Amino acid sequence: xxxxxxxxxxxxxxSASSDIYSFKKxxxxxxxxxxxxxxxxxxxxxxxxxxIKRAYSILSSDSKTDSFQICVKRLGxxxxxxxxxxxxxxxxxEYSGPWGKFVGDPIWPSPGFSLILxxxxxxxxxxxxxLSKKFSGRLDSTIAVWLKTxxxxxxxxxxxxxxxxGIPNLPNIFQIPPISDQNRISNALEILKSILGDCTVPENVxxxxxxxxxxxxxxxxxxxxxxxxxxxxxxFFNTQRNTSPAISLG
Numbered sequence: 001x002x003x004x005x006x007x008x009x010x011x012x013x014x015s016a017s018s019d020i021y022s023f024k025k026x027x028x029x030x031x032x033x034x035x036x037x038x039x040x041x042x043x044x045x046x047x048x049x050x051x052i053k054r055a056y057s058i059l060s061s062d063s064k065t066d067s068f069q070i071c072v073k074r075l076g077x078x079x080x081x082x083x084x085x086x087x088x089x090x091x092x093x094e095y096s097g098p099w100g101k102f103v104g105d106p107i108w109p110s111p112g113f114s115l116i117l118x119x120x121x122x123x124x125x126x127x128x129x130x131l132s133k134k135f136s137g138r139l140d141s142t143i144a145v146w147l148k149t150x151x152x153x154x155x156x157x158x159x160x161x162x163x164x165x166g167i168p169n170l171p172n173i174f175q176i177p178p179i180s181d182q183n184r185i186s187n188a189l190e191i192l193k194s195i196l197g198d199c200t201v202p203e204n205v206x207x208x209x210x211x212x213x214x215x216x217x218x219x220x221x222x223x224x225x226x227x228x229x230x231x232x233x234x235x236f237f238n239t240q241r242n243t244s245p246a247i248s249l250g
Contacts, residue, residue, distance in 0.1 A: 005092045006041070009067060011085075015153050018073045019085060020059070026092055030065035033058055035132020036103035036125055036206060038234070039070070042094040043083045052083065057124040057208070057234070058098065059163065061131035071124050073154045102232035103129065103206065110230065112203030114142040115195075117217065119176070119188070121154050122209025122236050129206060130167050143202075144171040145195060147188055147213070149178050179210065179238075188213045189220055201225040211235030 005026035012020045025031050033039075036057070043052040056070040072084055087093075102108065114135075118126035123146050129135055130144055146160075157173060164170055174191045177184040196202075201224045207214040214233050222228050 004095055006039075006095050008087050008089055008091045008093070010089070011087070014071070014159050015156060018071055018154050020069055020071050021084065021087075022067050022069050023093075024067040031068055031098075032065055033062050033068065033098035034100070034104045035062045035134065036129040036232075037098040037100035038125070039068075039095050039097035040099065055099070057122075058128050059124045060128070061133075062128075063131075063133055071155060073121055100234070103132075108230070108232070109134070109138070109204035112141070113200050114138065114204040114206075115145070115202040115221075116142060116171075116206050117145045117147070117192075117214075118171075118207070119147040119209030119213050120149070120152060120179075120236070122207075122234070123148070123155055123160065123171075125206070125208035125234055126171060127160065127163055130164060130171075139167065139169055142169070143195065144169065145191070146171040146173045147176045147191065147209070148173065150175050151178070176213075184210075185213055185216050189216060192217055192220060196224070203227075203230060205231040206233070207231065208234040209236050211238035211240065213238075215240075 006023040007026045008021060009024050010022035014020055038055050038057045040053050040055050043054060046052050056072065058068050059071050060067075060069040074085060116126050116129050126144055126146060130139070130142075135142060161170060172195065176187050176191070202221065203226070205218075205221055205226055207217055214235060218228070218231050218233060221231060
């Protein structure tokens with residue numbers, strides 16, 4: 001099997017801790033994907049000789065297939081996030097994907113009210129869905145929600161508005177406690193309750209971000225009447241404990 005390579009064609013610093021990278025396929029062929037999906041990048045080899053692979057949600061619209069964008073948060077201890085900023089234009093990375101069978105399902109979302117909810121860095125997945133072809137004709141029946149901490153500087157609200165320019169209903173943004181706060185989950189559930197109010201229970205849901213929060217939100221939505229099979233989930237962190245790679249999709 002031939003090696004699958006991406007070429008870096010643009011990078012832009014957008015905050016004190018994050019950058020947007022634009023890639024295209026090295027062979028020049030279209031990069032076909034569905035909004036909300038992700039790619040896994042091979043960022044190099046660590047000091048122990050292990051391959052550094054990380055998953056990144058695709059931030060750009062799936063109507064554009066000549067290139068795509070991801071947003072990466074720079075972490076002081078992050079192996080991949082310390083390597084990527086050093087890449088020069090024209091650099092090539094091995095990759096796999098796009099992945100994400102749930103959002104790629106041609107029969108999802110079904111007709112009816114949809115809820116897209118993200119916490120923290122899960123906003124990239126939310127943005128990809130709002131920009132997707134499958135949601136372009138149903139934004140008037142979709143509520144998008146971003147739960148973020150006051151300190152979060154991964155993606156500013158102004159930068160998000162720039163990315164989603166042309167989208168009529170920008171995400172509703174709410175502040176929640178930090179990841180370590182014991183009130184974080186209960187606060188998120190209260191916000192969910194206030195959002196839904198007397199609205200119809202959502203027929204379609206996609207959740208991304210903090211797995212601890214998302215699992216409780218999913219349970220509450222199922223209790224309210226949303227079919228669990230219509231709820232997709234991508235845990236960016238706080239994934240369930242298992243022996244498989246830490247990428248969780250509902």
